[in-house]
Amino acid sequence: MHDPQNIVIIGGGFAGTTLANQLERRLPPGYRVVLISEESYTTFNPMLAEVVGASVFPEHVVAPIRQMLDASRGSQFMMGRVTALDREHRQVTVQTLAGPRVVAYAHLVLAFGTRANMELVPGLAQHALPLKLVGDALFIRNRVLQRVACIELERDAGVRARLGHFVVIGGGFSGVEVAGELMDFLHGALRFYPRVQRSELRVTLLQDLGRLLPELPESLGRAAARSLVARGIDVRLMARATEISAQGVALGPKQFVAAGTVICTIGTRPNPLVERLALPLQRGRIQTEPDLRVSDTQDLWAIGDCALVRNAAADNAVAPPTAQFAVAQAKLAADNIRAVLIARPTRPFGHISKGMMATTGHLKGVAQVAGLRLSGLPAWLLWRAYYLSRMPTLGRKFRIWVEWTWGMFFAADITHLRFTRTHEADREAIAP
Numbered sequence: 001m002h003d004p005q006n007i008v009i010i011g012g013g014f015a016g017t018t019l020a021n022q023l024e025r026r027l028p029p030g031y032r033v034v035l036i037s038e039e040s041y042t043t044f045n046p047m048l049a050e051v052v053g054a055s056v057f058p059e060h061v062v063a064p065i066r067q068m069l070d071a072s073r074g075s076q077f078m079m080g081r082v083t084a085l086d087r088e089h090r091q092v093t094v095q096t097l098a099g100p101r102v103v104a105y106a107h108l109v110l111a112f113g114t115r116a117n118m119e120l121v122p123g124l125a126q127h128a129l130p131l132k133l134v135g136d137a138l139f140i141r142n143r144v145l146q147r148v149a150c151i152e153l154e155r156d157a158g159v160r161a162r163l164g165h166f167v168v169i170g171g172g173f174s175g176v177e178v179a180g181e182l183m184d185f186l187h188g189a190l191r192f193y194p195r196v197q198r199s200e201l202r203v204t205l206l207q208d209l210g211r212l213l214p215e216l217p218e219s220l221g222r223a224a225a226r227s228l229v230a231r232g233i234d235v236r237l238m239a240r241a242t243e244i245s246a247q248g249v250a251l252g253p254k255q256f257v258a259a260g261t262v263i264c265t266i267g268t269r270p271n272p273l274v275e276r277l278a279l280p281l282q283r284g285r286i287q288t289e290p291d292l293r294v295s296d297t298q299d300l301w302a303i304g305d306c307a308l309v310r311n312a313a314a315d316n317a318v319a320p321p322t323a324q325f326a327v328a329q330a331k332l333a334a335d336n337i338r339a340v341l342i343a344r345p346t347r348p349f350g351h352i353s354k355g356m357m358a359t360t361g362h363l364k365g366v367a368q369v370a371g372l373r374l375s376g377l378p379a380w381l382l383w384r385a386y387y388l389s390r391m392p393t394l395g396r397k398f399r400i401w402v403e404w405t406w407g408m409f410f411a412a413d414i415t416h417l418r419f420t421r422t423h424e425a426d427r428e429a430i431a432p
């Protein structure tokens with residue numbers, strides 16, 4: 001018997017994992033799904049801010065890809081980074097822990113997302129902390145706890161003020177979420193640091209537009225701003241960061257915000273793999289046909305943040321790089337790949353947004369769903385319920401639900417974990 005032919009998906013994010021799940025149930029005999037991704041897990045990026053604020057554990061914003069796939073249907077997962085594509089022989093090269101591997105495909109789906117862009121503002125790469133990966137979220141959380149521990153021991157009032165000031169750049173979803181979470185986290189942690197005053201811990205949110213959350217209706221942007229300001233966050237609109245240094249953030253030639261920690265939630269750049277593929281690009285994203293096939297190709301597809309997809313349900317506007325659109329594109333790609341395999345016509349992409357949600361801190365949020373506008377606890381509960389519904393396996397859902405419920409009533413964890421190993425214990429000194 002011949003081996004089944006591979007439908008290879010590169011990228012285990014929202015787009016790649018949804019596509020794998022949809023496809024494995026409807027592939028005709030003789031085909032199987034092979035999902036290749038750099039990490040063994042998929043990350044629920046919209047919850048990264050809550051890892052920063054320690055309202056969820058890092059394990060709760062990731063899900064193991066192997067548990068999401070159905071091996072009984074022949075689906076396979078390979079952990080590794082795709083580094084090259086040979087279109088003539090229909091194969092990709094993957095760098096894995098066991099060395100390079102070549103994987104053949106009948107159809108190839110590109111769903112490898114984007115990277116954070118740390119070149120947007122001078123000094124950003126050197127002095128700001130990006131928030132794109134779970135590792136970033138944990139690093140920021142540890143840095144925040146380090147800062148508070150430092151303030152406790154510092155005598156110089158100027159240094160204390162700078163160390164206690166946290167600046168978040170970007171007033172979109174992640175900026176608003178991080179600023180809100182951070183403030184709640186700092187206030188919650190204060191009682192364990194008796195020599196730090198509440199007034200010494202400040203969070204400033206910089207947004208270069210005239211409003212927060214431009215993706216949501218203006219009233220919800222205003223509700224989010226009110227919620228942040230009510231908790232003491234300094235929300236600065238029309239404030240564009242022009243340079244970042246170890247001392248803080250310059251806002252043009254005349255204004256300077258002194259801060260010890262700068263968190264960056266703005267800007268993306270194309271995945272480096274894009275440049276190596278020699279495919280048609282537009283604004284750094286892979287150009288697609290209405291049915292999600294890569295332009296000028298028959299067996300390549302692109303979905304999610306790495307793809308430039310036009311939305312037939314919104315006057316052919318470019319679909320936004322959001323989780324909701326990545327999932328909608330994955331569902332259509334599954335239909336269309338099956339259609340091609342059984343010689344049926346494909347359909348164009350069209351999706352009407354089902355709504356948007358954002359948290360503005362612990363137990364607070366704003367949402368617009370099915371025409372309804374919500375803010376405060378109901379929006380936050382809706383947000384959590386949605387992400388819980390997307391977690392794989394009933395056991396995992398239940399465990400996370402129990403721990404989230406626990407987290408609603410008890411203080412956030414302020415453990416600052418250092419990964420010191422036995423052989424490093426003696427030589428390691430605490431970094432300044």
Ligand SMILES: Cc1cc2nc3c(=O)[nH]c(=O)nc-3n(C[C@H](O)[C@H](O)[C@H](O)COP(=O)(O)OP(=O)(O)OC[C@H]3O[C@@H](n4cnc5c(N)ncnc54)[C@H](O)[C@@H]3O)c2cc1C
Nearest residue numbers: 011013014015037038045046082112113304305321322323
């Ligand atoms: C902090 C943050 C907050 C966000 N908040 C929201 C929100 O509130 N609402 C919303 O709708 N959207 C939000 N987004 C955007 C949303 O997360 C993305 O739109 C979504 O993740 C896109 O899915 P994707 O599958 O295209 O890409 P990704 O989720 O980025 O997945 C790409 C995958 O490809 C893998 N990969 C990359 N290169 C390779 C390679 N060469 N070989 C193998 N694998 C590779 C990566 O490791 C990754 O697993 C947020 C994003 C961030 C960073």
